[in-house]
Amino acid sequence: MNKTLLIFRHEFLHMIKRKGFIILTLIVPVLALIGIGVFQLVSPGEPSVVETTTIGYVDEAGGFDQYTTQGYIELVHFDTPGDATAALINGDVSEYFVIPSDYLSTGVINRYTLERQLETPSTIATVIKNFLTSNMLAGKVPPETVYRIETPLDLVTTRLTETGEVATEQGGYGNVIIPAIFGLLLALSLQASSMYLVEGLGDEKESRLIEVLLSSVSPRQLLTGKVLGLGAAGLVQVVIWLASLPLLLNLASSTIGGFFSTIQLPANFLVLGIVYFILGYLLFAALSAGVGAISSSAREGQPLAMIYALLVFVPLWFASLLFIFPDNPIWTVLTIFPITAPIEVMLRLGVAGIAAWELATSLAVMVFSIIGALLLSVKAFRIYLLMYGKRPKFGEIIRSLRSG
Amino acid sequence: MPAVEVSNIVKSFVDKVVVNDLSFSVAQGEIFGLIGPNGAGKTTTIRMMMDIIKPDSGDVTILGEKLSESTKNKLGYLPEERGLYKKLRVLDSIIYLASLKGMDRRSAEEKANELLNQTGMLHHKGKKIEELSRGMGQIIQFIVSIIHDPELVVLDEPFAGLDPVNTELLKGMLFDLRNQGKALVLSTHQMNQVEELCDRILMINNGQNILYGDLSEIKARYRGNSVLLDVVGELGEIPGVTDKRTHKGYTELMLDGKTTPQQVLAHLISRGMVINRFEVATPSLNEIFLKEVGKKS
Numbered sequence: 001m002n003k004t005l006l007i008f009r010h011e012f013l014h015m016i017k018r019k020g021f022i023i024l025t026l027i028v029p030v031l032a033l034i035g036i037g038v039f040q041l042v043s044p045g046e047p048s049v050v051e052t053t054t055i056g057y058v059d060e061a062g063g064f065d066q067y068t069t070q071g072y073i074e075l076v077h078f079d080t081p082g083d084a085t086a087a088l089i090n091g092d093v094s095e096y097f098v099i100p101s102d103y104l105s106t107g108v109i110n111r112y113t114l115e116r117q118l119e120t121p122s123t124i125a126t127v128i129k130n131f132l133t134s135n136m137l138a139g140k141v142p143p144e145t146v147y148r149i150e151t152p153l154d155l156v157t158t159r160l161t162e163t164g165e166v167a168t169e170q171g172g173y174g175n176v177i178i179p180a181i182f183g184l185l186l187a188l189s190l191q192a193s194s195m196y197l198v199e200g201l202g203d204e205k206e207s208r209l210i211e212v213l214l215s216s217v218s219p220r221q222l223l224t225g226k227v228l229g230l231g232a233a234g235l236v237q238v239v240i241w242l243a244s245l246p247l248l249l250n251l252a253s254s255t256i257g258g259f260f261s262t263i264q265l266p267a268n269f270l271v272l273g274i275v276y277f278i279l280g281y282l283l284f285a286a287l288s289a290g291v292g293a294i295s296s297s298a299r300e301g302q303p304l305a306m307i308y309a310l311l312v313f314v315p316l317w318f319a320s321l322l323f324i325f326p327d328n329p330i331w332t333v334l335t336i337f338p339i340t341a342p343i344e345v346m347l348r349l350g351v352a353g354i355a356a357w358e359l360a361t362s363l364a365v366m367v368f369s370i371i372g373a374l375l376l377s378v379k380a381f382r383i384y385l386l387m388y389g390k391r392p393k394f395g396e397i398i399r400s401l402r403s404g
Numbered sequence: 405m406p407a408v409e410v411s412n413i414v415k416s417f418v419d420k421v422v423v424n425d426l427s428f429s430v431a432q433g434e435i436f437g438l439i440g441p442n443g444a445g446k447t448t449t450i451r452m453m454m455d456i457i458k459p460d461s462g463d464v465t466i467l468g469e470k471l472s473e474s475t476k477n478k479l480g481y482l483p484e485e486r487g488l489y490k491k492l493r494v495l496d497s498i499i500y501l502a503s504l505k506g507m508d509r510r511s512a513e514e515k516a517n518e519l520l521n522q523t524g525m526l527h528h529k530g531k532k533i534e535e536l537s538r539g540m541g542q543i544i545q546f547i548v549s550i551i552h553d554p555e556l557v558v559l560d561e562p563f564a565g566l567d568p569v570n571t572e573l574l575k576g577m578l579f580d581l582r583n584q585g586k587a588l589v590l591s592t593h594q595m596n597q598v599e600e601l602c603d604r605i606l607m608i609n610n611g612q613n614i615l616y617g618d619l620s621e622i623k624a625r626y627r628g629n630s631v632l633l634d635v636v637g638e639l640g641e642i643p644g645v646t647d648k649r650t651h652k653g654y655t656e657l658m659l660d661g662k663t664t665p666q667q668v669l670a671h672l673i674s675r676g677m678v679i680n681r682f683e684v685a686t687p688s689l690n691e692i693f694l695k696e697v698g699k700k701s
Contacts, residue, residue: 003473003504006500006503006504007504010500014489014492203490204487206487207487207488207489207490208483208485208486208487209487209488209489210487211451211454211456211481211483211485211487212481212483212487212488212501212545212548213501213504214454214455214456215454215455215456215476215479215481215483216476216477216501216504216505217473217476217504218473382457382458
């Protein structure tokens with residue numbers, strides 16, 4: 001068997017058997033599962049029909065005596081606030097509100113509850129609003145009009161193409177979700193793979209095994225086998241994560257309602273996803289090979305690798321700003337900067353799309369960065385491969401790369 | 405065809421010349437000693453031979469050709485600093501590293517079992533490398549360096565850290581390899597091992613050749629003008645002897661430049677003295693080493 005393939009197979013098998021790799025591969029779906037479970041536990045969800053809530057009210061303004069059933073909430077009238085308070089303390093009602101006599105002029109409603117809350121739950125506020133509206137309009141307009149006043153807007157937006165046809169991509173959060181998840185997984189995978197590559201090279205340098213390996217294979221074969229082996233392991237990891245997505249989305253959609261039915265894949269997402277995964281991986285592998293070369297041990301290399309492994313997450317840190325201000329030029333910078341490009345492109349594909357020139361520039365910069373990083377890393381690899389014990393100073397590295 | 409032919413290699417790191425215009429050859433079927441003090445350039449020379457680093461100038465040919473992937477399969481290398489995959493099992497480590505030398509898995513496993521058995525390590529084959537002692541790890545690494553039946557084996561300090569039993573075991577295996585016509589390059593500080601094992605040597609200091617050639621010829625060249633003597637009775641005056649040094653069990657007679665050991669022996673016999681020992685003094689390799697390295701320093 002070809003020696004590069006032998007190294008590839010060894011690195012791949014060695015990696016997928018590692019405890020750290022297995023834990024990271026499983027922990028992402030498990031954490032997502034826990035997240036969904038926690039969401040289900042804390043969110044009120046759709047209450048069952050039998051569980052009706054009783055809310056008391058005191059009508060000092062007069063005329064609010066109809067429409068006392070609002071969905072699953074039953075409204076019970078009390079003559080005085082004192083009666084309502086006693087019922088609240090007894091547990092007969094979960095809360096009560098008072099419609100003051102000057103309500104029509106002020107709009108003020110006083111709500112009383114035993115619970116400490118950050119704000120009035122939206123369902124309660126809606127129930128009270130609808131109760132008041134319905135009673136105020138009763139007999140003056142038809143019931144359909146009352147209903148329309150309560151829910152006046154169901155906004156349906158349709159995006160058209162420049163030729164006036166309905167666009168295949170309609171935008172919205174449903175369009176962002178898959179690229180965002182893929183971007184997060186890609187960032188995790190790139191970070192993990194970089195760390196493993198630096199660790200593997202560091203360990204081989206530290207244990208001096210690198211000399212035995214290089215007496216059998218060339219540095220090119222060693223690096224290629226390692227990069228491809230770890231890349232394949234990273235790919236397996238991402239595939240496992242992606243394969244668990246439908247299951248997780250199914251579980252989540254039962255909780256989060258119809259939101260996930262709006263999920264769409266942006267145009268070119270799959271092609272660009274694969275292209276940026278490969279380019280991103282190659283760039284990080286080249287950088288990690290360089291870091292592995294100039295570090296005398298895995299322990300020493302990992303903090304260095306952490307610099308670019310953290311930068312890959314920058315687009316995710318600022319994702320919420322991207323959603324609010326999608327046209328800011330900073331996103332173009334992050335799209336072109338090679339370390340942040342893979343994740344930024346994924347996010348922007350889902351949010352507002354990317355201009356063709358930006359994509360072309362981003363891809364070109366990535367390719368040139370990979371070639372540059374590879375050349376420098378192979379050079380550093382040859383120069384510092386056998387240097388043990390002491391990491392060269394930055395100036396020494398620059399000098400030796402220029403002279404070497 | 406020599407197993408190794410090194411011609412005028414030079415290697416510098418930053419501004420320091422580590423190997424300076426070094427040339428030597430190693431024949432097939434010989435054990436060749438590469439000796440020198442710490443920092444002399446031995447390991448750098450070996451790394452250039454193994455194509456781990458490139459010389460700045462000069463040529464290295466191994467088994468008649470420049471080192472290529474196929475030639476690397478005919479080389480065995482035991483580096484000075486030992487290391488194997490700590491988490492990997494002994495047998496898996498040997499098989500993987502043997503496969504990088506072009507062996508298929510089945511024959512690698514068969515040969516590994518044979519060598520493990522020969523070195524008394526067979527019952528450790530399922531253990532992880534990190535569970536072995538240092539000496540055991542060294543034996544495993546030695547097995548890795550010879551499992552693929554190489555034509556040239558380079559061993560950097562092979563006896564360091566080995567107990568006397570394993571040292572003898574290793575020596576026996578080295579002689580076996582030489583008898584099979586393999587070339588062995590041995591780099592060590594242990595001069596007694598070099599004297600015992602090596603046919604020819606290259607002594608280097610500061611990256612330069614100090615002594616090179618057949619070990620017995622070199623020792624003959626350093627034979628001093630003195631004799632070691634153990635006789636019954638008083639020695640008295642002997643013509644041509646300038647000084648006498650008494651050691652435990654023998655006396656060393658220093659001769660002037662004109663008198664030969666044969667003349668001294670003839671004189672003693674003519675006096676009817678009982679001679680228990682008469683030996684032309686030959687310096688040990690260690691003494692030659694100290695003398696030459698001291699001189700150059």
